[in-house]
Amino acid sequence: MPGRNGKGPPWWHGKFRSCGYRLTIPREMILDVLNKAAKHLSAEEIYLAVQKVYSAIGLTTIYRTLELLVQMGLVFKFDFGDKRSRYELADGPKGIRHHYHLVCTGCGRVIDYTDFIDEAKELLLQTQKGLTKKYNFKITNHLIQFYGLCEKCQK
Amino acid sequence: MPGRNGKGPPWWHGKFRSCGYRLTIPREMILDVLNKAAKHLSAEEIYLAVQKVYSAIGLTTIYRTLELLVQMGLVFKFDFGDKRSRYELADGPKGIRHHYHLVCTGCGRVIDYTDFIDEAKELLLQTQKGLTKKYNFKITNHLIQFYGLCEKCQK
DNA sequence: ATTGGGAATGAAAACCATTACCATTAGGAG
DNA sequence: CTCCTAATGGTAATGGTTTTCATTCCCAAT
Numbered sequence: 001m002p003g004r005n006g007k008g009p010p011w012w013h014g015k016f017r018s019c020g021y022r023l024t025i026p027r028e029m030i031l032d033v034l035n036k037a038a039k040h041l042s043a044e045e046i047y048l049a050v051q052k053v054y055s056a057i058g059l060t061t062i063y064r065t066l067e068l069l070v071q072m073g074l075v076f077k078f079d080f081g082d083k084r085s086r087y088e089l090a091d092g093p094k095g096i097r098h099h100y101h102l103v104c105t106g107c108g109r110v111i112d113y114t115d116f117i118d119e120a121k122e123l124l125l126q127t128q129k130g131l132t133k134k135y136n137f138k139i140t141n142h143l144i145q146f147y148g149l150c151e152k153c154q155k
Numbered sequence: 156m157p158g159r160n161g162k163g164p165p166w167w168h169g170k171f172r173s174c175g176y177r178l179t180i181p182r183e184m185i186l187d188v189l190n191k192a193a194k195h196l197s198a199e200e201i202y203l204a205v206q207k208v209y210s211a212i213g214l215t216t217i218y219r220t221l222e223l224l225v226q227m228g229l230v231f232k233f234d235f236g237d238k239r240s241r242y243e244l245a246d247g248p249k250g251i252r253h254h255y256h257l258v259c260t261g262c263g264r265v266i267d268y269t270d271f272i273d274e275a276k277e278l279l280l281q282t283q284k285g286l287t288k289k290y291n292f293k294i295t296n297h298l299i300q301f302y303g304l305c306e307k308c309q310k
Numbered sequence: 311a312t313t314g315g316g317a318a319t320g321a322a323a324a325c326c327a328t329t330a331c332c333a334t335t336a337g338g339a340g
Numbered sequence: 341c342t343c344c345t346a347a348t349g350g351t352a353a354t355g356g357t358t359t360t361c362a363t364t365c366c367c368a369a370t
Contacts, residue, residue: 022317022366043356058320063357065318079234083328084356102292111290120278127271131301135266137257139303146286148294177337177346198327213349218328220347238357239327 106153261308
């Protein structure tokens with residue numbers, strides 16, 4: 001289960017080692033599934049996907065691993081209002097391809113978008129800096145989501 | 156259970172009527188608790204608070220009413236990562252005192268902040284406009300949250 | 311290679327916030 | 341005041357996520 005392009009060891013190997021965590025089959029499988037999917041999956045979806053290739057996998061391991069990955073910063077966890085969490089690869093060391101979500105409150109559909117003006121990014125950074133100083137709060141991450149009605153649900 | 160200042164009928168009465176919903180004791184109690192608390196409460200906290208004054212209240216009603224209020228736009232629903240939802244009064248017709256949250260991933264503490272609102276508002280509006288046009292998505296609401304470590308948890 | 315021991319796993323049971331069900335109660339228009 | 345229907349509340353069910361615990365496996369030290 002190679003990295004993004006099939007060449008070289010996946011970029012996450014180093015991170016695992018340096019954190020003192022073991023690199024196991026299930027963990028690689030889960031990362032691989034997330035890597036290939038490249039969109040938000042639920043724990044169960046990941047479970048089923050891994051199961052196709054590694055039938056011995058247990059749901060428990062899925063949850064445990066995902067929690068670990070989130071805590072390591074390799075994976076983001078989202079809540080779109082239906083009541084299952086969604087998980088998404090944080091896109092590597094260089095790929096700071098942060099993207100955001102439009103959530104339809106009608107049908108639950110989620111649209112990813114990356115068109116976020118550069119000014120906005122700048123502002124976000126400044127805000128972050130300001131808040132860090134004022135509240136002595138070390139910000140590691142942020143969440144931005146828009147809610148509304150998609151094309152179909154407006155009618 | 157009077158309005159914000161004890162004079163005049165609470166500002167939400169009109170909204171209820173115009174939506175065709177009945178104005179009942181439990182609903183007023185719940186709004187009253189949210190109004191007095193003025194910070195994010197869980198369903199159970201609201202339940203216990205209402206119970207002190209109106210012991211016949213049922214948890215089911217709490218949930219049902221909160222859902223209604225959220226859907227009416229009178230109340231916002233948040234998820235801070237512990238696994239219960241939090242509810243907060245949307246601050247009336249004039250009080251556009253929008254605020255955002257800093258969530259500590261260490262201890263779960265939540266800090267409200269109102270700084271940088273005006274700058275953010277402008278960009279938010281532009282972003283919103285762009286997204287609406289591009290995806291034909293009618294945005295009704297948004298969520299911004301910062302995650303990190305609070306003062307205590309950094310040590 | 312082998313091994314020892316702590317980390318990781320998986321099956322099943324427990325958890326627990328939220329919902330569904332349904333018989334009963336009460337708002338408010340006429 | 342009455343009636344109709346929305347609203348309520350107790351209880352049981354739901355279902356995603358966690359906990360428990362015996363077993364297995366990674367891997368550093370032999």
